[in-house]
Amino acid sequence: MFDTLTLASLPAADEALRPAIRALADEAAAQASADIRARSWSGFDPAFSRRLGAAGFLGLTLPKAYGGQERGPFARFVVVEELLSAGAPVAAHWIADRQSAPLILNYGSEAQRDFYIPRICRGELVFCIGMSEPGSGSDLASVRTRAERTATGWRVNGQKIWTTNAMHGDYMIALLRTSGTSEDRHAGLSQLIIDLKAPGVTARPITDLAGDAHFAEVFFDNVDLPADALIGSEGEGWKQVTAELAFERSGPERIYSSVVLLDAWIAHLRAVGRNDSATLALVGDFTARLATLRAMSIACTARLALGESPVTEASLVKDLGTAFEQELPVAIGDDLAAHPGEAVDAELYRTLMFVTHVAPSFSLRGGTREVLRGIIARGMGLR
Amino acid sequence: MSEFLEPFERMLEDIATPAAVRAVEHGGSIEAMWAAFAESGFLDALVPDERGGAGLSLAEVQPLWMALGRHAVPLPVGETMIARALLADASEGPVALAVGGGVAVVVPCGLVAKHLLVESSAGLHLVEAQGEATGVPASLAARFDLGALPAPVASAPEGGLRAVAALLRAALIAGATERLTQMTATYANERVQFGKPIGRQQALQQQMAVMAEEMVAARIASQLGCAGSFPPSLVAAATAKSVASKAAARVAATAHAVHGAIGISEEHDLQLLTRRLHEWRLADGSESYWNSLLGAARLADPGRSVDYVRKAFA
Numbered sequence: 195m196f197d198t199l200t201l202a203s204l205p206a207a208d209e210a211l212r213p214a215i216r217a218l219a220d221e222a223a224a225q226a227s228a229d230i231r232a233r234s235w236s237g238f239d240p241a242f243s244r245r246l247g248a249a250g251f252l253g254l255t256l257p258k259a260y261g262g263q264e265r266g267p268f269a270r271f272v273v274v275e276e277l278l279s280a281g282a283p284v285a286a287h288w289i290a291d292r293q294s295a296p297l298i299l300n301y302g303s304e305a306q307r308d309f310y311i312p313r314i315c316r317g318e319l320v321f322c323i324g325m326s327e328p329g330s331g332s333d334l335a336s337v338r339t340r341a342e343r344t345a346t347g348w349r350v351n352g353q354k355i356w357t358t359n360a361m362h363g364d365y366m367i368a369l370l371r372t373s374g375t376s377e378d379r380h381a382g383l384s385q386l387i388i389d390l391k392a393p394g395v396t397a398r399p400i401t402d403l404a405g406d407a408h409f410a411e412v413f414f415d416n417v418d419l420p421a422d423a424l425i426g427s428e429g430e431g432w433k434q435v436t437a438e439l440a441f442e443r444s445g446p447e448r449i450y451s452s453v454v455l456l457d458a459w460i461a462h463l464r465a466v467g468r469n470d471s472a473t474l475a476l477v478g479d480f481t482a483r484l485a486t487l488r489a490m491s492i493a494c495t496a497r498l499a500l501g502e503s504p505v506t507e508a509s510l511v512k513d514l515g516t517a518f519e520q521e522l523p524v525a526i527g528d529d530l531a532a533h534p535g536e537a538v539d540a541e542l543y544r545t546l547m548f549v550t551h552v553a554p555s556f557s558l559r560g561g562t563r564e565v566l567r568g569i570i571a572r573g574m575g576l577r
Numbered sequence: 578m579s580e581f582l583e584p585f586e587r588m589l590e591d592i593a594t595p596a597a598v599r600a601v602e603h604g605g606s607i608e609a610m611w612a613a614f615a616e617s618g619f620l621d622a623l624v625p626d627e628r629g630g631a632g633l634s635l636a637e638v639q640p641l642w643m644a645l646g647r648h649a650v651p652l653p654v655g656e657t658m659i660a661r662a663l664l665a666d667a668s669e670g671p672v673a674l675a676v677g678g679g680v681a682v683v684v685p686c687g688l689v690a691k692h693l694l695v696e697s698s699a700g701l702h703l704v705e706a707q708g709e710a711t712g713v714p715a716s717l718a719a720r721f722d723l724g725a726l727p728a729p730v731a732s733a734p735e736g737g738l739r740a741v742a743a744l745l746r747a748a749l750i751a752g753a754t755e756r757l758t759q760m761t762a763t764y765a766n767e768r769v770q771f772g773k774p775i776g777r778q779q780a781l782q783q784q785m786a787v788m789a790e791e792m793v794a795a796r797i798a799s800q801l802g803c804a805g806s807f808p809p810s811l812v813a814a815a816t817a818k819s820v821a822s823k824a825a826a827r828v829a830a831t832a833h834a835v836h837g838a839i840g841i842s843e844e845h846d847l848q849l850l851t852r853r854l855h856e857w858r859l860a861d862g863s864e865s866y867w868n869s870l871l872g873a874a875r876l877a878d879p880g881r882s883v884d885y886v887r888k889a890f891a
Contacts, residue, residue: 195759199793201800279883456882463876471869474876478868481875482819485812485886486798493797514790564779570789571782574762 195574199507201489202496208268215251215273219280229544231281232454235288235447236408238362240320243287247317252291256299261312267498271491278450285359285408290314290321292447294367297385297438301426306387310365324354324368324388324412325435332565334369335379335432339414341370341386347421348372348386350394350414358559360397360410363390369431383431386423393417404551436505440498442560443508449487449515451556452522455549456480458542459526466536476525480518487515506573509566516556516563523550581622581633582640588617593648595846601651602715607689611671614654623662623807630661639748639803643796646752646857649849651717653686655745660694662807663701663738664731668692673706674742676861677723683711685746685860687719696738700729718856740814742861744802747821750857751799753850754792754821754828760847761785761835768837781835788831791824801890812889815871818862825858 222242223231230237246252254269256262263269277284295314298306313319330336339352354360354368366388374382390397394417399407426434463473490511497504527546530538538546557563571577592613601607614620622638624630642655653673660672670691675684677697684693690706704727708719734741762785765776775781802809802817829851833840840847858864878885 195755195762196789196793199797201797201804203804275883279881450883453882460876460882464879469873469876474870474872475865475868476872477875478815478870478872479819479823479864481871481882481886482798482816482868483794484882485801485816485890486794486820488883488886489797489801489890490794510786510790510793513786514794564783567783567786568779570786571776574758574785574789576762576765576776576782576785 196507196510198497198502198504199490199493199510202493204268204272204492208265208272211251211269211272212276214249215276216280218245218249218251219276219282222282223280226281227541227544228281228454228458229541229548232452232545232548233406234278234281234284234454235451236285236358236406237281237283238285238359238408239283240286240317242283243317245317246287247315252287252317253295253311253315256295256311256315260299260307261315262295263315267495268492271495274447275450278447279453281454286320286362287314287317289323289359290319291317293323293438293442294321294365297367297434298387298425300437301385301430301434303422305422306425310387319365320359320363322357322359322363322366322390323438324357324360324366324370326356327353328355330376332562334435335383336376337369337371337383338376339368339370341372341384341419343372344418346418348419348423350386350388350417350419353411353413355411356400356409357397357412358409360390360412361399361407363397366390366412367425369435372428372431380432382429383435384428385425385431385434386419387425388414388417388419388423392419402552404548437503439561440503440505440508443505443512443566448512448560449484449491449518451516451519452549452553453484455526455545456484456522458545459529462530462536462538462542468533468536473529476529480522480525483518487511487518490514506569509561509569509573512560513557513563513566513570519556520553523553579637579640581619581637582644585617585619585641586644588613589644589648589650593650595649595849598649598651598849599715601689602717607652607671611652614652614657615669620654620657621661623658625662628665635744635803635805635807635809636800639800642745642748643752643755643799646749646853647756649753649853651686651689653690655749656686656690656694656742659741659745660692663694663734663741664703666730667694668703672703673719674738674861675721675723676737676739676742677702677726679723681720681722683718683720683860684708685718685856687721688717690719693721694738695723695726696733697723697726697729699726700733701731701738702726702728703730715852716856718860734808736808736811736814739861740811741808743814743818743867744799744809746857746861747795747799747802747817750821750825750854751792751796753854753857754795754824757828757832757847757850757854758785758788758792760850761788761832765835775835784831785835788828791828795821795824795828804890810889811870811874815867815874816889819864819867819871822858822862822864822867825854829854 253262372384621630626632673690687708798820
């Protein structure tokens with residue numbers, strides 16, 4: 195069962211990228227405290243993203259004809275691993291590089307590819323993904339925001355919410371209803387690229403419980419789009435979104451959300467010289483699981499490299515990975531507070547509490563735990 | 578499937594049927610089953626070419642060990658492969674593995690082993706296996722009081738015998754959890770309650786999805802542990818055994834939860850696998866044993882965690 199998820203290794207040619215990306219990532223993260231580095235995913239630094247683009251670290255999976263590096267998922271794994279492990283700010287290119295460009299490559303027209311992908315590869319475009327709506331979370335097929343045909347293209351009305359980076363974004367790829375009603379479920383959905391600077395678009399940031407504003411609600415009031423805003427085929431939006439989510443669920447990003455905290459805690463243990471067996475066993479447990487999850491993530495990357503869309507395998511790695519990411523702050527908090535005689539420095543404490551507060555989002559973004567387990571169950575032949 | 582696994586798997590399907598496993602567990606003769614392994618040549622899988630063995634790597638043997646776990650083979654086949662790799666002149670019969678430390682030890686398959694390969698601070702010793710039954714019904718494990726040992730026959734492998742044995746246990750666990758996950762999914766699709774197969778209940782689907790995750794984690798951890806050299810590094814053995822042991826108890830629990838009362842019965846094959854999972858989890862160090870060693874090694878390193886695991890398995 196799930197036999198294709200088997201040990202694979204990173205090719206030497208892709209490993210060779212490591213020193214250069216590490217130097218860039220370390221430089222970007224050098225001045226940041228651990229609680230800022232722990233915000234790697236939401237760290238918004240357009241200048242850094244452009245530097246990555248100029249150095250050839252974006253568009254690694256994309257063809258050279260569109261400005262990509264044509265290297266594949268293994269190269270992307272190495273680069274992402276270094277960026278997240280260092281805690282470098284990746285938000286300004288993250289979604290465009292990971293999901294939007296591959297989606298445009300797979301389903302877009304030649305004109306769309308030529309227009310968007312080279313700029314994404316240079317780190318110049320911020321994309322966001324318009325999926326959730328106030329009434330559509332896990333039940334994505336129930337989206338109500340509509341795009342209607344006009345003489346010149348499309349007119350969009352409705353609202354998206356929880357849209358990461360919408361307030362900084364250049365474009366949104368939105369899942370919209372182009373025919374029928376929400377009762378028609380998967381039929382009648384399409385994906386359109388929306389210029390977020392178009393008249394009628396309003397993005398309002400939403401502040402989260404950690405004091406950050408990385409997502410937004412987005413309103414569309416008679417937003418007129420040209421005919422070529424449609425990406426892929428009309429009515430095929432559901433199929434396209436499913437393939438897009440496989441990109442989102444399978445990378446190393448799904449195991450490394452708490453590694454900055456893990457490393458800060460280990461630095462603390464080394465500094466205070468703690469070596470009782472309970473502490474050692476906890477460190478060992480995290481280390482064994484990290485090694486295994488990394489190998490699972492590489493195994494999943496190997497399926498992507500073969501041109502497959504490992505939807506079930508990616509769900510499996512993501513669910514196990516996010517459970518690990520969420521257990522880290524719980525166990526580390528317990529450990530630190532079980533040793534009141536040890537001073538915990540302010541930076542470690544802030545990092546712990548930041549990760550603790552945002553950890554619930556790890557198993558929400560990109561598909562909830564329950565949705566992923568449903569996908570795995572189907573892959574096991576249940577239902 | 579590898580070129581070695583296919584014939585091995587075929588052989589196991591022939592000789593290690595549930596009925597044959599039960600017969601050995603109830604004191605039946607092991608002669609025929611052991612003869613099949615001896616004749617197959619697989620016992621010399623890890624013996625180097627120059628000593629007349631197959632010269633397979635750990636990575637090539639790992640799927641064979643998993644197959645032994647899938648079939649709940651009631652003989653120390655993997656252990657004998659290891660003993661033959663470590664000793665130029667191992668005995669003909671089944672060999673079990675133990676690490677001496679001045680206290681009595683419980684050794685899986687100890688009752689059906691002819692010899693015991695024991696590691697002490699002086700090296701490796703080969704002694705006749707004369708253990709006591711543990712008193713656990715149907716268990717083939719035996720208790721050995723490793724008092725006075727004869728002169729060592731070889732030096733201990735680098736990293737210790739327990740690390741090698743732990744890798745074997747992890748692979749056996751990975752194989753058994755794979756089989757249990759398959760059996761459990763099949764059963765859930767067949768068993769009807771409340772007018773539909775229980776596999777359609779979301780509550781059970783969620784549990785079985787987690788079971789599949791644990792199963793894949795155990796398999797990948799085992800593969801990772803076996804990807805390097807023989808004998809393995811501490812990090813390789815610890816990672817494999819920690820993750821597999823943790824998975825063992827959880828997978829066994831879910832397999833039983835889904836099967837309900839029938840899974841508890843002797844006549845159902847589930848227990849052949851779940852009893853072994855618990856035995857293998859404890860044998861050669863539980864998850865906490867290996868976690869402590871791994872944690873100490875990790876804390877000695879000043880670098881990042883991702884770098885640590887990457888370099889350990891490079």
